Amino acid sequence: MPPNLTDAIVTAAEMRQIEQRLFDAGLPVAALMEKVAGRIAARIQTLYPRSRYPRIGILIGPGHNGGDALVIARELHHSGYRVALWQATDKLKDLPTAHLRYADRLGIPIHRTITPLQASDLIVDGLFGFGLERAIAGNLADSIAQINAWQIPIASIDLPSGIHTDTGATMGIAVRATHTLCLGLWKRTCFQDRALAALGTTELIDFDIPPADIHAILGNPPPVRILTNTIARQHLPIPREPTTHKYRQGYLLAIGGSQRYPGSIHLTALGARASGVGMLAIATPEAVVPGLIARLPEALALSCPPTNTGAIAALPNHADLTRTTAIACGPGITLDAGPLLDVVLDLPQPLVLDADALTLLAQRDAVATLQQRRAPTVLTPHAGEFQRLFPKLPDPNGDRLAAVRAAAEVSNAIVLLKGARTAIAHPNGNTWVVPISTPALARGGSGDVLAGLLGGLVAQLPGSNLHTLSATAATWHARAGVIAAREHTELGVDAFTLTQYLTRAAMQITRDP
Numbered sequence: 001m002p003p004n005l006t007d008a009i010v011t012a013a014e015m016r017q018i019e020q021r022l023f024d025a026g027l028p029v030a031a032l033m034e035k036v037a038g039r040i041a042a043r044i045q046t047l048y049p050r051s052r053y054p055r056i057g058i059l060i061g062p063g064h065n066g067g068d069a070l071v072i073a074r075e076l077h078h079s080g081y082r083v084a085l086w087q088a089t090d091k092l093k094d095l096p097t098a099h100l101r102y103a104d105r106l107g108i109p110i111h112r113t114i115t116p117l118q119a120s121d122l123i124v125d126g127l128f129g130f131g132l133e134r135a136i137a138g139n140l141a142d143s144i145a146q147i148n149a150w151q152i153p154i155a156s157i158d159l160p161s162g163i164h165t166d167t168g169a170t171m172g173i174a175v176r177a178t179h180t181l182c183l184g185l186w187k188r189t190c191f192q193d194r195a196l197a198a199l200g201t202t203e204l205i206d207f208d209i210p211p212a213d214i215h216a217i218l219g220n221p222p223p224v225r226i227l228t229n230t231i232a233r234q235h236l237p238i239p240r241e242p243t244t245h246k247y248r249q250g251y252l253l254a255i256g257g258s259q260r261y262p263g264s265i266h267l268t269a270l271g272a273r274a275s276g277v278g279m280l281a282i283a284t285p286e287a288v289v290p291g292l293i294a295r296l297p298e299a300l301a302l303s304c305p306p307t308n309t310g311a312i313a314a315l316p317n318h319a320d321l322t323r324t325t326a327i328a329c330g331p332g333i334t335l336d337a338g339p340l341l342d343v344v345l346d347l348p349q350p351l352v353l354d355a356d357a358l359t360l361l362a363q364r365d366a367v368a369t370l371q372q373r374r375a376p377t378v379l380t381p382h383a384g385e386f387q388r389l390f391p392k393l394p395d396p397n398g399d400r401l402a403a404v405r406a407a408a409e410v411s412n413a414i415v416l417l418k419g420a421r422t423a424i425a426h427p428n429g430n431t432w433v434v435p436i437s438t439p440a441l442a443r444g445g446s447g448d449v450l451a452g453l454l455g456g457l458v459a460q461l462p463g464s465n466l467h468t469l470s471a472t473a474a475t476w477h478a479r480a481g482v483i484a485a486r487e488h489t490e491l492g493v494d495a496f497t498l499t500q501y502l503t504r505a506a507m508q509i510t511r512d513p
């Protein structure tokens with residue numbers, strides 16, 4: 001499949017429509033099931049070789065997820081695995097009914113209680129796929145609880161049974177998979193934070209959907225997509241023009257810090273430094289300047305008059321911002337910097353707002369304020385900041401993709417909702433999802449680094465697609481976290497350490513497929 005289609009993320013309804021086009025065009029449903037399940041069976045044999053996983057327990061649901069499972073059961077049986085089935089319900093659709101009859105004929109044991117499957121080396125979960133339509137209850141729910149308690153590896157077909165295909169919600173109870181083999185196109189749930197624990201490792205099993213059918217339903221390019229390395233690479237400001245000079249490589253003004261939080265702006269500045277930005281000016285209270293310059297001798301300090309609490313009272317009178325190509329504002333400014341935010345919102349440059357700037361923005365009518373801005377704005381909230389900014393929108397801890405898209409739409413800003421799967425929405429609905437992260441980044445200061453990195457990137461490429469640049473910065477930051485965690489464990493990635501891995505992460509983005 002062309003790369004931009006393995007990046008597409010679909011809802012259950014979209015997947016149904018895409019598949020319906022294939023059936024309408026003449027592909028028999030049974031043929032597709034055979035093909036898809038054959039690919040899953042092959043993958044299971046690679047992931048779980050018979051020598052180490054001789055006994056496979058397979059959970060059979062009433063629909064085509066169960067049908068897939070039965071084809072897999074047959075193929076694994078023929079390959080020499082010892083297969084046992086649990087038929088979860090009486091009423092099966094036609095295809096699974098036929099496959100079940102044939103499994104019986106082959107002598108594959110079909111159980112109506114779950115207990116015999118406890119003697120399995122692997123469970124294959126074919127209870128429900130994208131057809132789950134209500135909460136799982138009763139005996140079925142009890143059985144899933146039991147299976148989850150067994151501590152046997154579980155491979156889920158399409159998605160873990162019990163997880164909502166779009167929102168990531170647990171519908172009563174859900175199978176806790178070790179490995180999810182998502183079929184055809186990525187389902188939204190694979191990028192919803194609340195589903196991650198149930199999904200385990202995720203992997204896409206391609207089944208050759210013609211691109212035209214995907215485009216017909218999703219449009220081209222699809223509106224919700226994974227940000228891949230290939231796209232990120234195109235949005236790094238390298239290679240540079242051989243004859244460039246510092247003012248052609250962007251001029252970032254980073255505004256942050258206070259007497260109470262002097263360190264945050266250091267981290268933002270180090271993030272900006274790693275972006276390669278040509279010129280970096282830092283506006284911070286005068287008391288913070290000496291320490292900052294000791295760490296970043298290349299930075300231009302705009303020493304700001306302080307409020308009586310040590311926050312930035314105003315930008316210095318002499319500050320000449322005409323060469324500035326982007327602004328990042330927020331880390332450590334405290335809630336005493338309200339008047340500063342008013343000034344910043346009026347500036348004509350692209351603006352990244354983070355941390356306290358977001359909380360300050362939430363204290364006024366955030367949506368109305370953002371809509372008045374003439375230059376583009378990127379907001380980088382975590383879930384708490386998001387809720388403060390957009391109290392009337394969907395919960396950012398729930399269906400995050402819906403929440404972030406709604407926020408971008410109402411505010412006319414690019415909204416980057418941080419999380420295990422950071423999502424970045426454009427007001428037009430287009431949304432990037434960053435498919436990687438590490439819990440190592442759940443740590444004070446790592447957001448300050450992102451604000452600087454993103455600001456520095458935007459400053460260098462002011463004419464380029466701000467939405468994709470924002471997602472590129474988020475990917476870059478996440479990759480640095482992943483590399484750092486590999487070397488220092490998840491405990492060793494303090495925000496300063498993180499900044500020391502940004503350059504390696506950039507190298508990885510330029511090099512990896």
Ligand SMILES: NC(=O)C1=CN([C@@H]2O[C@H](COP(=O)(O)OP(=O)(O)OC[C@H]3O[C@@H](n4cnc5c(N)ncnc54)[C@H](O)[C@@H]3O)[C@@H](O)[C@H]2O)[C@@H](O)CC1
Pocket residue numbers: 019029032033036037061062063064065066068093127128129130131132133134135136137157158159183
């Ligand atoms: N559409 C297709 O032709 C293809 C689908 N495939 C598989 O088919 C799956 C979708 O198949 P289906 O649409 O049959 O849906 P499912 O297999 O997800 O299950 C739907 C069935 O479950 C019942 N059900 C829903 N919620 C329930 C609940 N809470 N408790 C008890 N029963 C409940 C429904 O009444 C229906 O009978 C995909 O996830 C994938 O695994 C693949 O074979 C590829 C081709």
Ligand SMILES: [K+]
Pocket residue numbers: 065125126127128129156157158159160161
């Ligand atoms: K499943």
